[in-house]
Amino acid sequence: MSAIATALPETSRPWFLPDRGRVSMACLIIAESAIFTIFVVAYLYYAGKSLSGPAARDVLEAPVFYSICLLTSSLTIHLAGRFLARGQHVAFLTSWVLTVVLGGLFLFGTGQEWRHLIYQRGFTISTNLAGTTYYSLVGLHAFHLTVGLVLLLIVLIFALSGHVGRDHAARVEVLSMYWHFVDAVWVVVFTVVYVIGR
Amino acid sequence: MAASCAERVAAQPSIFAPESTPARTIFGLSMFVLAITGLIFVVVFVLLVYAILRFRGRAGDRGREPAQVYGSTQIELAWTVVPVLIVVVLFIATARVIHAVQDAPKPVSALDVTVIGHQFWWEFRYPKLGIVTANELHIPVSDPGRPAPTFLKLLSADTDHSFWVPRLAGKTDLIPDRVNEMWIDPNHAGLYVGQCAQYCGTQHAKMLLRVYVDAQPDFDAWVRAQSQPAIQDGRVAAGRRIFETTACINCHAVRGTPADGRFGPDLTHMMSRVTIASGAALNTHENLRLWVQSPDAIKPGSLMPAMNLSDGDLSAVVAYLETLK
Amino acid sequence: MAADVMAFPGVQVESRPWVEILHEWVTTVDHKRIGILYIAYALVFLVIGGIEATIMRIQLLHSHNHFVSPQVFNRMFTMHGTTMIFYVAMPVLFGFANYLVPLMIGARDMAFPRLNAFSFWLMAFSGLLLYFSFVGGSGLYGAGNAPDVGWWAYAPLTAKAFSPGHSSDYWTIAVLVGGFGSIGTAINLIATILCMRCPGMHLGRMPLLAWLTVVMSGMVLITLTPLAAAQLMLLVDRYLGGHFFDTQAGGSAALWMHFFWIFGHPEVYILILPCFGFISEIVPVFSRKPIFGYPVMVGASVFIGFVSMSVWAHHMFTIGMSSYANSFFVITSMAVGIPTGIKIFNWLGTMWGGRILFRTPMLFSIAFLFQFLIAGLTGIMLAAAPFDWQLSNSYFVVAHFHYVIVGGIIFALFAAFYYWYPKMTGRMLSETLGKWHFWLFVIGFHATFDTMHIPGVLGMPRRIYTYEPGRGWDTMNLIVSIGAFIQGIAILIFVYNLIASYWKGALAGNDPWDAWTLEWATSSPPPAYNFASLPVIASRRPLWDLKHPEDPDSRYD
Secondary structure: OOOOOOOOOOOOOOOOOOOHHHHHHHHHHHHHHHHHHHHHHHHHHHOOOOOOOOOHHHHOOOOHHHHHHHHHHHHHHHHHHHHHHOOOHHHHHHHHHHHHHHHHHHHHHHHHHHHHHHHHOOOOOOOOHHHHHHHHHHHHHHHHHHHHHHHHHHHHHHHHOOOOOHHHHHHHHHHHHHHHHHHHHHHHHHHHHHHHOO | OHHHHHHOOEEOOOOOOOOOHHHHHHHHHHHHHHHHHHHHHHHHHHHHHHHHHHOEOOHHHOOOOOOOOOOOHHHHHHHHHHHHHHHHHHHHHHHHHHHHHHOOOOOOOOEEEEEEEEOOEEEEEEOOOOEEEEOEEEEEOOOOOOOOOEEEEEEEOOOOEEEEOOOOOOOEEEOOOOOEEEEEOOOOOEEEEEEEOOOOOOOHHHOEEEEEEEOHHHHHHHHHHHHOOOOOOHHHHHHHHHHHHOOHHHHOEOOOOOOEOOOOOEOOOHHHOOEEHHHOEEOOHHHHHHHHHOHHHHOOOOOOOOOOOOHHHHHHHHHHHOOOO | OHHHOOOOOOOOOOOOOHHHHHHHHHOOOOHHHHHHHHHHHHHHHHHHHHHHHHHHHHHOOOOOOOOOOHHHHHHHHHHHHHHHHHHHHHHHHHHHHHHHHHHHOOOOOOOOHHHHHHHHHHHHHHHHHHHHHHHHOOOOOOOOOOOOOOOOOOOOOOOOOOOOOOHHHHHHHHHHHHHHHHHHHHHHHHHHHHHOOOOOOOHHHOOHHHHHHHHHHHHHHHHHHHHHHHHHHHHHHHHOOOOOOOHHHOOOHHHHHHHHHHHHHHHHHHHHHHHHHHHHHHHHHHHOOOOOOHHHHHHHHHHHHHHHHHOHHHHOOOOOOOHHHHHHHHHHHHHOHHHHHHHHHHHHHHHOOOOEOOOHHHHHHHHHHHHHHHHHHHHHHHHOHHHHHHHOOEHHHHHHHHHHHHHHHHHHHHHHHHHHHHHHHOEOOOHHHHHHHHHHHHHHHHHHHHHHHHHHHOOOEOOOOOOOOOOOOHHHHHHHHHHHHHHHHHHHHHHHHHHHHHHHOOEOOOOOOOOOOHHHHOOOOOOOOOOOOOOOOOOOOHHHHHHOOOOOHHHOO
């Protein structure tokens, strides 16, 4: 006997199960949130406790413009998903490219900020507690953003070569869940580093 | 002094033989907890054994399945409520003891000792008495009628350690960049042993503790002796010169001489101690000589380097050290 | 595998070249094969971890022994702990989950078969990386080889200043990488259980093993990650000049402790939850009754999952937290004992009124019940913080957690082995050898771990390579060590049983135990596709319904 079947009493009830792409991405987001939470806890715990060197508030300037870029990219990727689901390929491509550009701009902005901090202000990861916690937290976020950008670029390449169609909308949506997560983390990091931490 | 210390037999450590108020309070709580958990164990054990015996499958009932019972709300409720009540009772008893021990007020008559944990030895400083010693703690006995507890401030110079003398109190950790406190008030004079209880590196096992509880007059005498600067004995000038011109003084202090290193134990009255190397060896001539010549022979991995002294220099230094009574 | 090939008389069956078989196993994405890979990997490391334990027990036979140096001993307890947790317990439990969960929920495979394989190989590689430290650990200053900082790797002992060389880095990176593998498997298990159940199997009809697996996997997501975060911080400290745990710069040693134990405590619940699942499958079958109180068992499991995240600082009662903080962790630690105790009562209730069959899986399960009860009670003792101020970091704690891990987890695993080996291989394990294994292991286990509580009470701390004579610890340690040898012999019998029964064991058939869950509805071993057609079910015990059409569970569901 290699299979069994019982008469299902409630044959009228349809059998619905959640989409595994969404479930697994939600799980990944939960796991990543836990990692970020620990870095945020360390940041807040050590805020103001550096024994030497500049305090965070003396050297950090809130990157408002680049943050707006990143948050806008959430909007553009959401729109891209909608366009793809409706088969509007040109609109999808445009929004997708915009998302990549905005995300890339943010990364560029982070790089600029770090360059300024390191070379002009002498504030590095080893300067003091503030430096360690700042670069670790923002760096962890930037790393996740970079991974997201790479994935977005891969999709872009596939889209440009005509391989992305309406039936890939679900998968693209899973990727955009990740991108929204990266943005949401930035909201938290921004608040902790540039608002509370000062 | 050293002779009478050596005579004392160490009481074997045991958390169930308390000799001080914190240990006694903990002992009371632990008996209460043991009684309750013991009762739970007996009840469940008996039920399990009964079930195994009473409901074992017999050859005769092959093929007949027993009544397929899925559960019972009342039973579930019963065996949820009872454990909740037990937990409430245990928690209240526990919280009271936590506060009694941790938040005990410090009487004016308390003796202050600062304990600094090192890899792999103990530094004891008596701030109000101006004494510094190592590895063997001397404290006065505390009469319940007129308490004279000792309050220990716990610090660390490097990694985590833990001060544990079971008969006197529960353990408290020594953590770098943190100040912890504990107190003990032993009622009987004697020697109480313990050791470091937080893994701190290679020789964690040999970071031993000896707590000498002295009758008040003995303690006062000990304090007087320890307060003196180091004995100056002209006969060991050669050894002293070697000690003071090699790296010894980078780590060790001998009060009244140029030696004031803080990395290793204070040696001003090292011959008043029964052991060396934080209890790893008895303070005998042979052991002392071996220790200075090659610390790794007694305590491999200890942070005291072998100084590669020639035989003659070694004898001279040991002779000098042996005058530091 | 042998059972796959049908024997036709007169036909020469060509045996395939071993390279081809090896390639198949290395590239497999079949959950059953990956499950077996995990289990085999864990068994190898069980033996290695056991050797490390044996070395320690020989060194501790009597005071002032010189079997190994302190440096080697310190590496042994570090590697023993790390190995047993990350390269024995986690893989073997993921292995069983991998094998059984898709079968039990009527699916053909896991949600992401390639991720499944990747997670296994990530974990496997990380174990090899950890052990490479024995050879490659002498780094910058030629100091040390295998890590020797304890499996908790407390700061600042792990700082560059106190642990030069690379031994600590092998620990950090191996466990970090292995952790990512675990997270991958956890995601896979959750997606499988939530998204791939066969028609009719709503969550309230899943086998309890599936429930416990999904709770355990959810816990993995939020507990392995704090450890990963802490390890990244440690790497920043050691290599980028960071100060997370640098007490000279204002960093906090206690912060590492918090982060570690926020992982470390839920981790032990992660390890025990699948074992609760095994017991919840096995005890009903050998009591011939359904599990008592299925909804309560589910609720208790979920409750344990949540509450266990709030108890971590009971490992830190001695670090000098305030009396209020200590009291908080007392109440949460005692509270988590309540649903755990309820489970024991439910298993008891399952046996009550049943018809108990004392086959080897049930013997191990019954021993589990006794031993887990004791382990839980010594846990309650340790939860009473002042009692813990004496017992913490002593051999009493070592006895307690080995009681849970060996007396609980390993016994449940042995029960699982004897119960599901027939499904995985098509052959029964020898009952005679099973009983020898069981009784020898019980004797050895109790000789070691009952006795071990006593030196703890008498003041013997843990992680010491030798101890002083005259403290009353010698005889106890001798008995503990003798028990360890007896356990070793029992394990050898078990390994022999595993190997010999593969060729000589009685043929099992689909359903040797007359059980009720879906994995018994297909052949032993199952075909690659698990079921010819996906089952449609109407109750928690689909096979009971088939076998007892006059009184199906679906009537009461």
